[in-house]
Structures are given as C-alpha cells and as structure tokens.
Amino acid sequence: MAKITYIEHGGKEHVVEVANGMTVMEGARDNGIPGIEADCGGACACSTCHVYVAEDWSEKLPAKDAMEEDMLDFAYKPDPARSRLTCQLTVSDALDGLVVQMPEKQI
Template sequence: MPRITYIQPDGTEQCVEVADGVSVMHAALASGVSGILAECGGAASCATCHVYVDAAFSERVGPCGEDEDAMLDCTASARTSLSRLSCQIEMSDELDGLIVHLPEAQA
C-alpha cells in the first residue's frame, strides 16, 4: 500500500498507509490527520482540503484540473505553485511516499 506523510505547520509528521484510489483528503480524514476540514466532502467546491505538495512529487501528482485551479484561488492560506486540493489527488503505487504540507489555515 502506498504511504503519505502529512506535515503540519509546526513540523509534526504523520505517515499513513492508503489503498490505491483513495484521495489524499479521504486518507487524512480516515486517519485523524488534523488540518484538513473537507467541508464539501471531496467535490472540489470549498478549498478546505488545501495542501502543498512536496516539490519532489509535484510532477508525479499531475496538473490540477480547471475546477480545482479555480478553487485554489479561494484558499485561506496563500496559494503557491505547489498548492493542490487533496480531494483531487488519488493515491497509487506511483505516489508511494507522497509528502504533503498542511497550511496554517483552511477556513
């Protein structure tokens, strides 16, 4: 099973194993990772699952879609070139070891 490491703003890390096809957001919710609100449940319509993908994985997660790109303009924390909505990243073996950094605020 692929693994994701979530890094909190204070540097605290939490590593979780995830089944293929599960979103980074759903994995965080199921594992009790704080800092992901996911108010819309994964519909890419609230921007409360904003994460910063570690630069080493930025190309592997692929580009964001049009709807995601629009929602990233609504994040509570600053948008960067590494910003993604975690509901839009599906885990796979190719993403094993994915590292995401959580922003200071979601809402």
C-alpha cells in the same frame, strides 16, 4: 497502497498507508490527521483540503484541472507550483512516498 506523509503546519508528521483508489484527503480524514477539514466532502467545491506538496513531487502529480485551479484561488496563501487540493489526488502506487504540508489554516 501508498505511504503518505502529512505534515501539520507546526511540523508534526503523520505517516500513514492509504489504499489505492482513495484520495489523499480521505487518507487524512480516515486517520484523524488535523489540518485537512474537507468541508465539502471531496466534491472540489471548497478549498479546505488545501496542501503544499513537497517540491520534488510537484512535477510527478497529474495536472490540475480547471475546477481545482478555480478552487485554489480561495485557498489560504496558495503557491502556484505546490498547492493542491487533496480531494483531487487519487492514491495509487505511484504516490508512494508523497509528502504534503498543511497551510497555517484552511479557509
């Protein structure tokens, strides 16, 4: 189980525990956190679960695969270093303390 902090674009923080094996997107969805739409349900076929990871987490996460890189091209104001799709981040104890911030909007 990992404690993850989701920060809405306006600054409101939500700290929730997410079970290992779930994705960061599922943690947001299951806890009613606004700002992550996940239109494709986690199939990496859209960019509506886009977030900016905290700078100190950028290097700690697994590398983006080609499909995630392609989908991030469609995200709102992607940041090459910090943008991730939450459907592609599987929760483990190693993600305990992860902080993600939602963009102004999802497209």
